Amino acid sequence: MSRYLLISRSAEYETRLRRLLRSKLEALPGEYLAFGPDETLAQLRGSPRVALLGPLLNFAESKAIASALQERHPGIGLIVVREQRSDLEDWVDGMAIHAVLSPEATDQTTVDLISRLEEWLVSHGKLTPVREEPEEEQSQAEPDADVTGLGEFGLGAIDDSIALESTASEGDSDAEDEPADTLILPAPLDEHVRTEVIAVVAPKGGQGKTTTAINLATGLAEVAPNSVVLVDADVQFGDIAHALNLDPHYSLADVASAGDDEMALKALFSHHEDDFFVVPAPPSPELADDIDARALGSMLRNLSTMFRYVVVDTTPGLGEHALAALENATDGVFVTNMTVPSLRALRKEFELLLDLDILPSNRHIVMNFMDKSSGLLQKDAEEIMGAKVDVVVPRSGAVVFASNQGVPVIHHDVRDPAAKALRELVQRIEPSAAPSRRRIHRKTRTP
Ligand SMILES: Nc1ncnc2c1ncn2[C@@H]1O[C@H](COP(=O)(O)OP(=O)(O)OP(=O)(O)O)[C@@H](O)[C@H]1O
Ligand SMILES: [Mg+2]
Numbered sequence: 354m355s356r357y358l359l360i361s362r363s364a365e366y367e368t369r370l371r372r373l374l375r376s377k378l379e380a381l382p383g384e385y386l387a388f389g390p391d392e393t394l395a396q397l398r399g400s401p402r403v404a405l406l407g408p409l410l411n412f413a414e415s416k417a418i419a420s421a422l423q424e425r426h427p428g429i430g431l432i433v434v435r436e437q438r439s440d441l442e443d444w445v446d447g448m449a450i451h452a453v454l455s456p457e458a459t460d461q462t463t464v465d466l467i468s469r470l471e472e473w474l475v476s477h478g479k480l481t482p483v484r485e486e487p488e489e490e491q492s493q494a495e496p497d498a499d500v501t502g503l504g505e506f507g508l509g510a511i512d513d514s515i516a517l518e519s520t521a522s523e524g525d526s527d528a529e530d531e532p533a534d535t536l537i538l539p540a541p542l543d544e545h546v547r548t549e550v551i552a553v554v555a556p557k558g559g560q561g562k563t564t565t566a567i568n569l570a571t572g573l574a575e576v577a578p579n580s581v582v583l584v585d586a587d588v589q590f591g592d593i594a595h596a597l598n599l600d601p602h603y604s605l606a607d608v609a610s611a612g613d614d615e616m617a618l619k620a621l622f623s624h625h626e627d628d629f630f631v632v633p634a635p636p637s638p639e640l641a642d643d644i645d646a647r648a649l650g651s652m653l654r655n656l657s658t659m660f661r662y663v664v665v666d667t668t669p670g671l672g673e674h675a676l677a678a679l680e681n682a683t684d685g686v687f688v689t690n691m692t693v694p695s696l697r698a699l700r701k702e703f704e705l706l707l708d709l710d711i712l713p714s715n716r717h718i719v720m721n722f723m724d725k726s727s728g729l730l731q732k733d734a735e736e737i738m739g740a741k742v743d744v745v746v747p748r749s750g751a752v753v754f755a756s757n758q759g760v761p762v763i764h765h766d767v768r769d770p771a772a773k774a775l776r777e778l779v780q781r782i783e784p785s786a787a788p789s790r791r792r793i794h795r796k797t798r799t800p
Contacts, residue, residue, distance in 0.1 A: 355379035356483065357467060358401035360386070360393065360418060361434065362409035366456055370405070373464050386414040390421035401426060402480050403471050407434035408456045412444060419448045428479035430470040473578070540580040542661060550653055550663040551782060552682035552713065556698035558669035560688045561721035563587070564752055564762070565775065566666035567596060569686070571761040572779030573662045574629035576786050580661040581629040582622065586649060586678055587668045588641035591634025598759030599623050604635040609648040613655045627764060630660070646673035653681040662782075671702060679706065684782060685713035689720060689738070691727035696737040703740065717743045717781055724748040743781060746774040 355377055359370050362383035371378055379401065385393040404422050406415045415433060422429050431450040436457075444453070451470055454463060474480040542548065553566040570583035585591035585605060594601050603621040611617045622630040632652075635641055656663045665682070667675040679685060687702070689695045699718075706712040720734060720742045735741055749771035755762035763772045763779075779786045 355399040356402045356471075358397070358399070358404040358422075360404065360406055360410065363456070366408055366434065369460075370463075373460055374467075383410050383414070386410065386418060390417045393418060394421055394425060401429060402474070402483075403430035403432065403467055405432045405434050405454070405467070406450075415444070416448050419450060423449065428474055430467075430474050430480075432466065432470065540578065540661075542580065542659070546661060548657045548661050548663070549683045549782070550657050550665065550678075550681050551684040551686060552665045552667060552675070552678040553686040553688065554667050554671075554675055554679065554702075555669055555688040555695075556671070556702045557689075557695050560669075560690050560695060561719070561746065561752075562669070562688050563591075563593060563596060563666050564756065565686060565688050565719055565721070565746075565778065566664050567593065568761050568763045568772075568775040569779055569782070570629045570631075570662070570664040571625075571627050571763055572776055572786055573664070573783055574625075574627055576783050577661040578628035579624075579630070582632060582656055582660045582663050583625075583629060584632045584653070584656070584663060584665045585634040586665050586674050587634055588644050588649075588674050589634070589638040589668070591666065593631060593666060594623065594633035596756055596759065597625055597631065597761075599625065599631060599633065601631070601633045604633050604640070605649075605652075606635045606640045606643050608632045609644050609652045611652075613651075615655075615659060618655065618659070627761065632656075644674070646677040649674055650677040650681050653678065657681070671705060676709075676711065679713060680711045682713040684715040684717065686717045686719060686778070689718070689734075690722040691720065691724070691729050691734055693729070693737060696734050700737065700739045703738075715782075716740075717778060719744045719746060719778060721746045722748045744774055744778045746771050 357374050357378050359367060359378060359380040360383055361367055361380070367380045371380065379397065379399050381393060381396055385396060401422070404419075406418060410418075419431050422431065431448070432452045432454050433444060433448070433450050434454050434456050435444070436455055444450070452466055454466055458466075471480065475482050551569065553562045553569070555562050566583060570581050574581040583593060585593040587593075588605065591605075593599075601623040603623070608618060608621045611621060621632075623633060624630055635644070653663060653665065665678040667678050671679075685706075687699060689699045703712065718738070718740055720731065723731075723745045724747065731742055731745065747770045749762075749769055751766040751769035752762050752771050755765035758765060762769060763775050766772055776786070776788060780788065
């Protein structure tokens with residue numbers, strides 16, 4: 354039984370989609386739209402779960418058919434098949450669509466998007482699960498030999514957030530020369546959902562803030578796919594984009610100056626394949642001068658209305674940007690190593706934040722680089738710091754290895770003790786997060 358619908362004016366695209374989706378696809382020629390959405394949908398035999406509109410449909414007809422589909426098939430997933438042009442925002446704004454797909458996207462990207470959207474709709478209770486009917490023959494998806502049909506991807510929830518995303522930026526070498534071809538829309542926040550801003554800070558450099566922030570965002574995104582944004586507020590020397598193998602088009606400088614226009618903001622985020630977004634630091638330190646701490650604070654407040662979790666990596670110490678992050682944070686993650694100067698500095702940091710009345714109400718202390726050769730015991734460290742340690746992350750070669758590969762360690766080496774400890778931190782913030790996850794195989798950075 355067909356469960357995907359294509360309404361388009363391109364016979365070529367229809368042939369391609371038929372090859373990919375086979376009997377799961379029902380296609381209607383766009384010419385029907387001239388008679389209005391009711392007449393068009395009267396031709397339908399099946400009950401579509403995901404509809405692709407385009408290529409070659411205009412805005413008015415796409416909008417009319419999108420709303421008719423939503424009315425008749427509540428919960429349906431809608432993908433517009435169209436190039437990203439300058440008026441794309443009007444399309445996204447004007448229709449309750451889930452994603453925009455380039456007609457030039459690879460077979461893999463196309464099938465992947467449809468599959469992930471359907472999975473997301475099921476996981477969010479918008480569609481009921483379907484039992485997979487065995488296909489008589491294998492799907493003909495080429496050239497991606499891995500694509501054997503929908504339902505076999507198991508890629509988790511849909512990227513239901515917006516990203517002008519190039520598959521090349523996700524380290525997919527097959528797609529390296531592709532244009533940005535998928536616009537993924539934001540996971541709508543449920544009404545009354547509690548959103549959190551988590552500032553990751555340390556009084557001294559090199560303690561593991563960035564490592565902690567990256568893995569925290571990755572772990573939270575498993576629970577809230579595409580409702581997590583990782584902000585690199587280490588304004589001068591932030592390196593999250595590089596650490597995650599991203600090739601961003603926009604940075605914090607653009608996002609902080611975009612004001613509170615939600616649509617404009619969403620188009621500036623970079624998307625990571627582990628289902629979270631990144632606001633990278635500016636590409637060069639001079640650009641940091643343009644980022645005013647107040648603008649950063651107001652950007653964080655805006656982001657907290659759009660994302661369930663905003664994770665902020667910061668500059669070492671309590672400069673104006675780190676203070677702006679803490680001022681707007683619900684949670685502070687304080688990272689230190691096992692050396693006396695760092696522990697003492699953290700104690701002073703707590704005292705200052707208390708004086709300023711901006712110590713976030715939820716506090717998590719991460720003792721990083723734990724190793725027995727430091728000569729200090731945890732209880733000594735707690736005494737110097739004047740606070741209890743919440744999570745102990747051992748020194749681990751896997752952290753360095755993962756970072757060199759451009760992959761979060763909690764996904765790269767799930768059994769590593771440091772990865773497990775970082776997961777404990779994720780669980781402190783989101784208790785429903787899984788304590789472990791099976792290994793994810795993926796391509797990593799080529800040296
Ligand atoms: N538990 C660990 N075991 C081994 N290496 C680690 C560990 N945590 C972090 N590192 C490594 O230490 C280095 C510094 O970590 P990271 O960049 O996260 O620190 P940071 O506090 O963000 O530094 P900066 O202040 O320069 O921004 C990185 O090379 C990272 O891979
Ligand atoms: Mg850092």
